[in-house]
Amino acid sequence: MHSYDKEKGCPVCGYPKYEAFDETGLTTFEICPCCTNQSGYDYNENSDEGRYLSLRKVWVIDQQGQWLGSCTEPVGWSFAQQLEDAGLPF
Ligand SMILES: [Zn+2]
Numbered sequence: 197m198h199s200y201d202k203e204k205g206c207p208v209c210g211y212p213k214y215e216a217f218d219e220t221g222l223t224t225f226e227i228c229p230c231c232t233n234q235s236g237y238d239y240n241e242n243s244d245e246g247r248y249l250s251l252r253k254v255w256v257i258d259q260q261g262q263w264l265g266s267c268t269e270p271v272g273w274s275f276a277q278q279l280e281d282a283g284l285p286f
Contacts, residue, residue, distance in 0.1 A: 208233045208251045210282025229265035231255045256286050
């Protein structure tokens with residue numbers, strides 16, 4: 197069982213309109229429109245907090261917490277605010 201709460205949205209960046217796991221707890225293979233990590237590829241239902249944290253650090257530090265998806269980021273979007281809203285540490 198993974199420790200990630202799917203109500204939080206993306207387990208890496210906290211983007212809320214994204215389902216990383218389906219109702220049975222299995223990966224959806226969806227790509228996050230914000231950080232572009234892919235459920236089932238970059239992490240899976242057996243990943244622990246350490247895995248999410250290391251992916252989050254790559255996004256926040258190496259990629260400057262940028263909106264990486266092909267769609268336009270929401271107006272007024274802030275990666276730090278998104279992480280805070282999702283209760284994710286970095
Ligand atoms: Zn994400």
